[in-house]
Amino acid sequence: MSAPLQTIAAHPLREHRVDSREVRAVPRLAVREAPLLEPLSFLHSRQGLRFYAWLPEERLEVCGIGIAWETVAEGPERFNRVAAETARLFSGWNTHDAPGPWQRLWGGFAFAETVTSEWRGFPPARWFLPAFQYLRRDSEAWYVHAGPNALHADGPLSAAIHPDRVSLLLGDTPAQPERWDEKVRLALAEIGRPTGPDKIVLARRRTFTVSGEPALAELLGSLRSRQKTGVLMAVEGTPGRWFVTATPERLVSLADKRVTTHAVAGTIGASDDGAEDAQRRRQLLGSEKDLREHEWVVQSLSQSLEGLCSDFHRTPAPVLLSLPTVHHLVTPVEARTRPGVGLFDIAAALHPTAAVGGYPRRQAEAWLRTHEDFNRGWYAGPVGYVGPDGNGSLFVAIRSGLLTPETLTLYAGAGLVTGSDPGKEWNETEDKIRTLLDVLGGEL
Numbered sequence: 462m463s464a465p466l467q468t469i470a471a472h473p474l475r476e477h478r479v480d481s482r483e484v485r486a487v488p489r490l491a492v493r494e495a496p497l498l499e500p501l502s503f504l505h506s507r508q509g510l511r512f513y514a515w516l517p518e519e520r521l522e523v524c525g526i527g528i529a530w531e532t533v534a535e536g537p538e539r540f541n542r543v544a545a546e547t548a549r550l551f552s553g554w555n556t557h558d559a560p561g562p563w564q565r566l567w568g569g570f571a572f573a574e575t576v577t578s579e580w581r582g583f584p585p586a587r588w589f590l591p592a593f594q595y596l597r598r599d600s601e602a603w604y605v606h607a608g609p610n611a612l613h614a615d616g617p618l619s620a621a622i623h624p625d626r627v628s629l630l631l632g633d634t635p636a637q638p639e640r641w642d643e644k645v646r647l648a649l650a651e652i653g654r655p656t657g658p659d660k661i662v663l664a665r666r667r668t669f670t671v672s673g674e675p676a677l678a679e680l681l682g683s684l685r686s687r688q689k690t691g692v693l694m695a696v697e698g699t700p701g702r703w704f705v706t707a708t709p710e711r712l713v714s715l716a717d718k719r720v721t722t723h724a725v726a727g728t729i730g731a732s733d734d735g736a737e738d739a740q741r742r743r744q745l746l747g748s749e750k751d752l753r754e755h756e757w758v759v760q761s762l763s764q765s766l767e768g769l770c771s772d773f774h775r776t777p778a779p780v781l782l783s784l785p786t787v788h789h790l791v792t793p794v795e796a797r798t799r800p801g802v803g804l805f806d807i808a809a810a811l812h813p814t815a816a817v818g819g820y821p822r823r824q825a826e827a828w829l830r831t832h833e834d835f836n837r838g839w840y841a842g843p844v845g846y847v848g849p850d851g852n853g854s855l856f857v858a859i860r861s862g863l864l865t866p867e868t869l870t871l872y873a874g875a876g877l878v879t880g881s882d883p884g885k886e887w888n889e890t891e892d893k894i895r896t897l898l899d900v901l902g903g904e905l
Contacts, residue, residue, distance in 0.1 A: 487530075487550055487553035487554060488529040488530050488590060488607045488608050488609055489607070489608065489609065490563060490564065490605060490606070490607050491605065491606045491607075492561065492563055492603055492604075492605050493603065493604055494601075494602065494603060494604075495595060495602040495603055495604040496602065497597065497600065497602050498595075498597075498602070500513075500522040500523075500524050500595055500596075500597050501513070501524065501678040501681055501682055502678070503524040503526070503595040504524055504526070504677065504678060505678070506526070506593075507526045507527065507593055508526075508527075509526040509527030509528070509592065509593070510526070510527065510528060510697045510698075510699075510700070511524075511525065511526050511695075511697045512524070512525035512526075512567060512589075512591055512695070512696055512697065513525070513681055513693075513694070513695040514567065514692060514693065514694045514695075514846070515681075515685045515688055515692065515693040515694075516692055516854075517688055517689055517690060517691075517693075518690065519562075519598065520598050520599050521562055521596065521597070521598045522596065522597045522598075522685075523562070523565075523567075523594060523595075523596050524594065524595045524596075525567070525591025525592075525593065525594045526591060526592065526593045526594075527591060527592030527593055528589050528590070528591065528592060529589075529590045529591065529592040529607035529608050530550060530566075530589060530590040530607070531587070531588070531589040531590075532546040532547070532586075532587075532588050532589075533584045533585075533586060533587045533588075534546075534584070534585065534586040535574060535575060535576075535584060535585040535586065536574050536575075536585070537574055539570060539574065539585050539586040540570070540586070540805045540806070540808055540809035540812075541805070541809070542586070543568070543570075543586050543588050543805055544803055544804075544805035544806065546588070547566055547588060547805075547847060548803075550566070550590075551849040554849055561596075561603070562596060562598075562848075563594055563596055563603060563605040564848055564849050565846040565847065565848050565853070566588050566589065566590050566846060566847055566848075567588070567589060567590075567591070567694075567696075567845070567846050568586070568587050568588030568589055568696075568844070568845075568846075569583075569586075569587060569588075569694075569696065569704075569839050569842055569843065569844035569845070569858065570585065570586045570808070570812070570839075570842045570843045570844070571583065571584070571585040571586070571837070571838055571839050571842045572813060572817070572837035572838065572839070572840060572841045572842045573585070573836065573837065575836075576836055576838050577836040577838075579836070579838070579863070580698075580836065580838035580839070580863070581698065581699060581702070582697075582698020582699035582702050583696070583698045583704055583838055583839050587696075587698075588847075590607050591607065592606070592607055592608055593605070593606055593607075594607070638884075638887055641665060641883065641886075641887050642883040642884075642887075644663055644832060644833075645663060645877060645881065645883040645886060646883065647832060648661045648663055648828065648832070648877045649877060649879070649881060651828050652877065652878065652879055653879065656824075657824060657828075658819050658820060658821055658824035658825040658828065659757055659819075659820050659821070659878065659879075660754060660757055660815060660819045660820045660825065660876055660877065660878045661819040661825050661828055661829065661876075661877045662815075662816065662817050662818055662819050662825070662829075662874045662875065662876045662877070663829075663833065663874060663875060663877055663886075664833060664835075664837060664840070664841065664872060664873065664874035665872070665873060665874070665890055666835060666840075666870050666871065666872045666873075667870070667871050667894060668868050668869070668870040668871075669868065669869045669870075669871070669898075670867065670868060671864075671865070671866065671867055671868055671869055677695075677703070677864075680705070680864075680900060681693065681695055681705075683900040684705075684707045684897070684900055687707070687785055687900075688707055690709050690782070691707075691708045691709040691710060691711060691856055692706070692708060692844070692845065692854075692856045693705075693706070693707045694706050694708075694844055694845075694856070694858075696844075701865060701866045702863070702864070702865050703863070703864040703865075704838075704839050704858075704861065704862075704863055704864075705861060705862050705864055705897070706839075706844060706856075706858040706859070706860060706861035706862075707860045707861075707896060707897065708844075708856050708857055708858055708859050708860050708861065709725070709782060709784060709789070709859075709860070710723060710725045710816070710856060710857040710859055711723045711854065711855075711856055711857075712808060712811055712812065712814070712843050712845075712855040712856055712857050713804065713807045713808060713811060713854070713855050714853070714854040714855075715798065715803070715804045715807065715851065715852055715853060715854075716852050717852065718797055718798045719795065719796075719797055719798075720766070720770055720795065720796045720797065720798055720807060721793065721794070721795050722762055722766075722793075722794050722795075722811065723791055723792070723793055723794070724755065724758040724759040724762055724779075724791065724792040724793075724794060724814075724816065725758070725782065725789050725790070725791050725816050725857075726751075726754050726755045726757070726758040726789075726790060726815065726816045726876055727745060727748065727751030727752065727754055727755040727779070727789065727790030727876075728745075728751070728787050728788065728789050728790075728875075728876075728889050728892075728893075729741050729742075729744060729745040729748075729751075729787065729788050729889075730786065730787055730788075730888065730889065730892040731783065731784070731785065731786055731787055731788055731892075741788065742781055742783070742788055745781070745788055745790060746779075746781065746790070750878060750880050750881070751790060752779070752790070753878065754876050754878050755779055755790045755792065757815050757820040757878075758792075758814060758815040758816045758820070759775065759792050759794065760815075760820075761814060761815035761820050761821075761822065762794050762811060762814060762815075763775075763794060765810045765811050765814075766794075766796055766807065766810060766811070768799075768810075769798060769799055769802045769806060769807055769810055770796035770797060770798055770799060770802070770807075771796065771797055771799060772796055772797040773794065773795070773796045774794070774795045774796070775792055775793065775794045775795070776792055776793055778792075779791055779792045780792070784896070785896070785899075786892045786893070786895045786896055786899070787889075787892050787893060787896075803851055804847050804851060804852075804853045804855065805847075808843050808855050812842070812843055813826070813841065814857070815876075816857070816876065817841040817857060817859065817874060818841075819876075837872065838863065839858055839861070839863075840858060840859070840861050840863075840872040841857060841858060841859055841861075841872075841874065842857075842858050843855040843856065843857060843858070844856055844858045859872075859873075859874070859893070860873075860893060860896040860897065861897075862897050869897075871894045871897055871898060872894075873889075873890040873891075873893035873894045874890065874893075875887075875889045875890050
């Protein structure tokens with residue numbers, strides 16, 4: 462027998478408009494215990510835009526369908542606008558009635574202030590509360606209904622993953638390493654100028670043709686089994702168009718005024734041979750070029766947080782983050798927020814970090830706007846969640862792709878500094894692209 466319903470009451474909020482999308486009222490949440498099922502099966506239980514997240518450090522899976530509340534924004538004030546709208550929503554909730562992870566809002570920000578047409582459904586900022594959710598954490602599960610008149614949480618759940626047709630990758634756009642070499646040499650020339658940046662992160666993409674309906678549940682299930690840190694997150698922007706990221710990189714977590722962020726920079730490909738892989742790990746930890754690049758990211762994070770935080774702590778030297786296809790250098794940085802500083806204030810100050818944009822930020826961004834020949838969309842932007850207490854986590858959406866019924870576009874970047882070799886940086890991006898490609902059985 463299901464547990465008694467828990468309902469979060471709400472006070473009506475006057476109708477207002479945010480960037481042509483309406484937010485009509487503060488929704489109610491109806492919550493009840495649910496049977497333990499395969500969470501991904503829920504994605505096929507109802508009609509509506511879908512959402513999925515796996516937080517391995519919390520052992521929490523969230524599946525959502527439909528939109529009970531949403532806000533979008535663009536331009537340089539998009540972080541502030543999302544902060545204001547989410548705070549307005551939370552102020553109308555009696556959040557003490559049924560506290561839990563179902564109260565979180567989910568969403569993301571694009572890398573830049575604007576996006577191009579291929580990113581329809583993924584505006585520069587989009588945050589939402591799913592209308593229906595299935596959440597599972599180890600031996601507990603909950604079914605949640607959100608809406609103006611949500612009085613009960615019910616509805617059948619299928620125990621089996623929907624039998625999607627398996628998609629095939631038939632081919633991809635030419636890799637064009639010559640074009641990459643040209644861009645890298647232009648970036649290194651800019652870095653070599655007396656007034657140029659110290660680091661530029663250059664991105665590239667590869668687009669594959671998809672045959673058949675993408676096997677979404679199987680794709681996410683395979684990625685889930687590999688995701689040991691960070692977040693696996695998938696957002697459907699318009700029907701059939703998904704942004705998927707399996708990122709190990711945390712931009713910021715805020716928990717009771719305590720801030721945690723990670724500097725991630727310096728990469729080497731992993732090897733299936735144990736002895737070779739150990740040698741590569743030692744090589745990365747001793748690489749002067751990678752350590753120099755990494756320290757700029759640490760400095761950039763600390764400088765960005767100076768006016769917002771105090772009581773800084775960091776590890777004296779980077780440690781290794783080992784993933785199936787690559788190893789990274791990582792330095793955790795912790796601090797405490799000053800009064801009045803929230804999650805989105807910190808995100809606005811940090812993004813884009815030197816790990817995905819460059820250093821110093823202004824010079825690197827100016828070069829990228831002129832020379833990077835595609836819009837990154839949500840790739841390398843912050844994605845994650847925020848709760849009614851202001852606590853939350855945002856992750857940098859690297860290891861990501863844009864999946865449509867016809868194509869899969871994968872993205873990767875490499876940090877360029879004095880001494881970078883175009884061929885080695887190309888190989889690094891290939892290793893990063895494999896994170897998603899291997900799951901689909903594709904080859905580079």
